[in-house]
Amino acid sequence: MSPVAARSRSIVRRILWMHVVAVGTVAILVPLSLYLLLVAETSSLHRDSMREQADAIAEHLTAGPDGRWRLDLPEALQDLYSEAYGRYIYAIVDRDGVVLFSSHNADQPIFPVVPGTSGPAFLQVQRPFSTISGTRVPRTVGDRTVYVEVAENLSHRDVLIDDIVSNFIPRVAWITVPILLLLLGIETHVVRRVFRPVEEASQRAREISPRRTDIRLSLADIPSEIAPLVVAVNEALDRLDHGFRVQREFTADAAHELRTPITILRTRIDTLGDARLAEPLRRDLETMTRVVTQLLEMAEVENMAAGDEEADLRAVTADVIAFLVPLAIAEGRSIALSGVEVPVPVAGRGEVIARAIRNLIENAIRHTPAGTVVEVVVEADGSVQICDEGPGIDEAERELLFRRFWRRDRKRSGGAGLGLSIVQRIVELYGGSVAVSNRCGGGACFSLRFRPGLSADDASARHPAAVPLSGAGLPS
Amino acid sequence: MRVLIVEDNEELGRLVVGGLAKAGHPAEHAATAGEARHMLAVETYDAVVLDLGLPDADGLTILREMRARQDPTAILVLTARAGVDDRVEGLRSGADDYLVKPFAFEELVARLEALSRRPRAMQGLTLVVANLSLDTAGKQAFVDEVPHVLSARELAVLEMLMRRKGRVVPKKLVEDQLFGAGGDLSSNAVEVYVHRLRRQLAECGARVTIHTVRGVGYMIAEAKA
Numbered sequence: 001m002s003p004v005a006a007r008s009r010s011i012v013r014r015i016l017w018m019h020v021v022a023v024g025t026v027a028i029l030v031p032l033s034l035y036l037l038l039v040a041e042t043s044s045l046h047r048d049s050m051r052e053q054a055d056a057i058a059e060h061l062t063a064g065p066d067g068r069w070r071l072d073l074p075e076a077l078q079d080l081y082s083e084a085y086g087r088y089i090y091a092i093v094d095r096d097g098v099v100l101f102s103s104h105n106a107d108q109p110i111f112p113v114v115p116g117t118s119g120p121a122f123l124q125v126q127r128p129f130s131t132i133s134g135t136r137v138p139r140t141v142g143d144r145t146v147y148v149e150v151a152e153n154l155s156h157r158d159v160l161i162d163d164i165v166s167n168f169i170p171r172v173a174w175i176t177v178p179i180l181l182l183l184l185g186i187e188t189h190v191v192r193r194v195f196r197p198v199e200e201a202s203q204r205a206r207e208i209s210p211r212r213t214d215i216r217l218s219l220a221d222i223p224s225e226i227a228p229l230v231v232a233v234n235e236a237l238d239r240l241d242h243g244f245r246v247q248r249e250f251t252a253d254a255a256h257e258l259r260t261p262i263t264i265l266r267t268r269i270d271t272l273g274d275a276r277l278a279e280p281l282r283r284d285l286e287t288m289t290r291v292v293t294q295l296l297e298m299a300e301v302e303n304m305a306a307g308d309e310e311a312d313l314r315a316v317t318a319d320v321i322a323f324l325v326p327l328a329i330a331e332g333r334s335i336a337l338s339g340v341e342v343p344v345p346v347a348g349r350g351e352v353i354a355r356a357i358r359n360l361i362e363n364a365i366r367h368t369p370a371g372t373v374v375e376v377v378v379e380a381d382g383s384v385q386i387c388d389e390g391p392g393i394d395e396a397e398r399e400l401l402f403r404r405f406w407r408r409d410r411k412r413s414g415g416a417g418l419g420l421s422i423v424q425r426i427v428e429l430y431g432g433s434v435a436v437s438n439r440c441g442g443g444a445c446f447s448l449r450f451r452p453g454l455s456a457d458d459a460s461a462r463h464p465a466a467v468p469l470s471g472a473g474l475p476s
Numbered sequence: 477m478r479v480l481i482v483e484d485n486e487e488l489g490r491l492v493v494g495g496l497a498k499a500g501h502p503a504e505h506a507a508t509a510g511e512a513r514h515m516l517a518v519e520t521y522d523a524v525v526l527d528l529g530l531p532d533a534d535g536l537t538i539l540r541e542m543r544a545r546q547d548p549t550a551i552l553v554l555t556a557r558a559g560v561d562d563r564v565e566g567l568r569s570g571a572d573d574y575l576v577k578p579f580a581f582e583e584l585v586a587r588l589e590a591l592s593r594r595p596r597a598m599q600g601l602t603l604v605v606a607n608l609s610l611d612t613a614g615k616q617a618f619v620d621e622v623p624h625v626l627s628a629r630e631l632a633v634l635e636m637l638m639r640r641k642g643r644v645v646p647k648k649l650v651e652d653q654l655f656g657a658g659g660d661l662s663s664n665a666v667e668v669y670v671h672r673l674r675r676q677l678a679e680c681g682a683r684v685t686i687h688t689v690r691g692v693g694y695m696i697a698e699a700k701a
Contacts, residue, residue: 258556267491271491338690
């Protein structure tokens with residue numbers, strides 16, 4: 001495996017890299033072998049032709065009774081070997097290399113004579129400006145032997161085959177390069193296509209979290225080589241899902257186990273009759289209750305799965321305020337709602353969204369000074385702001401704020417520091433967001449933003465004038 | 477008011493029965509679903525406090541059985557399950573109210589009294605907040621037992637608020653009460669009536685405050701000393 005392929009962890013890249021190597025090798029080998037085949041074939045054709053011509057000349061060679069050789073070539077053959085044409089030449093040479101007949105009145109044999117050769121031979125000589133290639137065939141009449149030499153000038157303009165062969169690499173072989181590149185392109189597309197279902201499965205797997213354990217990877221279109229992995233992952237998810245279910249059941253059990261003794265204690269204190277003793281005990285118990293409630297709420301929210309429910313953010317917020325206002329008034333604070341007066345449909349379950357808003361308003365009541373008002377604003381874009389007039393939140397603390405069990409003032413009792421984590425979980429669950437800022441006049445502002453519900457479009461169509469009211473129509 | 481407490485925890489059952497007796501409501505205790513069924517068959521109660529986690533059956537089963545035989549007894553469901561689903565399930569099954577453990581005992585008593593009052597509300601009764609009282613049948617308001625004259629609309633608003641003492645009355649409800657549903661008056665009109673009511677109550681020395689919960693509604697409560 002090449003170093004690049006070894007480094008790359010992508011199967012697609014590995015396949016393509018190996019393919020590039022293979023294509024490169026083929027791009028060299030295919031033209032080369034074609035060229036060699038072509039050369040072999042043309043030289044074989046050339047040899048056959050030369051031998052046939054030598055045999056044809058030998059047919060017309062006779063030995064006279066006086067021991068002299070005679071050559072009577074027909075006219076057609078004489079034209080073939082004419083000097084004017086110049087493509088073919090022949091010579092008949094005796095044993096000692098003496099030229100008996102020749103097509104061009106030469107006194108030298110075409111090929112240098114090598115003594116002792118008796119069989120047919122194929123030979124080639126270089127002349128200035130030309131390459132002469134041909135054969136030498138022995139011809140025996142009686143006990144005398146002569147050699148018939150026939151050769152072809154390969155540089156002659158009529159020798160097409162040789163031109164084709166010699167031009168093959170520069171003129172023809174390059175065509176294999178674009179063809180192979182095209183093949184590589186097709187291959188890339190095919191490989192990507194094959195791996196697309198795997199890509200999609202990975203995308204889906206990315207959505208799996210403790211709150212989304214119901215997701216399973218689809219086996220449709222998955223290549224059979226990868227299918228076992230997908231099946232194994234789905235089985236692992238089944239086991240995980242089971243684990244989470246056990247945890248959820250444990251949470252329900254824990255709720256019952258913890259709440260009953262606290263309830264007994266609470267009822268015992270409430271029916272005590274001695275108010276001076278009961279009051280501090282009740283306060284302690286309330287802290288304990290809040291911690292237990294927050295822990296259980298956190299567990300519940302963590303295990304919750306988002307469905308396709310929808311809620312009216314304005315109505316949910318108004319309900320939460322109505323629920324909390326008696327408590328706020330008892331502590332000398334108040335809560336006010338402003339913003340749009342028409343339904344604001346958002347994605348999410350009303351009771352769960354209410355929990356996030358309740359946590360933020362409870363916090364605001366705790367931090368705003370006595371005599372002030374917690375301002376809650378619902379906007380048509382699916383956001384709700386909860387602003388207090390407390391000390392605000394330092395830039396440095398904003399990161400820590402949503403961490404579990406983090407509290408600004410550790411000495412202050414009142415909760416497990418889980419409230420804001422619960423808020424964050426809830427907005428995450430429904431694909432919303434939470435942000436915190438300080439008001440310029442002092443105090444903190446928490447802003448929750450939810451995704452618009454499916455009926456949001458209809459709602460805005462029904463209420464084209466859904467603009468925030470300037471307070472004119474609100475009681476002051 | 478006779479109350480049946482269905483609660484598997486003996487200790488809690490005993491404490492609630494004792495506390496209710498102290499508050500003037502005779503109560504009895506059933507520790508299992510079987511016991512509760514038996515007692516409901518032989519006795520009549522004004523209200524049932526029903527715990528959902530019972531050893532022999534789910535409390536919701538008893539709830540559904542009672543509603544199936546058209547038993548009108550007020551049912552307050554009591555549970556350790558604070559989950560959203562459980563709450564919705566309880567109310568859907570016919571519970572009149574819902575209280576999550578742990579609860580304040582006063583809250584339990586107040587809710588039970590509110591439940592038992594609900595069907596008799598039409599007959600008229602006297603609502604009380606601090607030194608202010610309202611005879612809903614005679615349409616008359618009293619401060620320290622001294623009658624005071626209020627307009628019919630002011631009385632209607634006051635009755636709404638006093639019926640939900642300590643809880644918010646949505647602004648929409650007050651509007652509908654004053655001007656009829658679908659009225660096209662500006663919300664300022666409600667505020668005008670509430671403002672007038674506030675001034676009159678203050679003038680005759682009622683120790684109550686009508687809080688405006690801006691954007692939500694109104695709430696009456698005892699004035700702070």
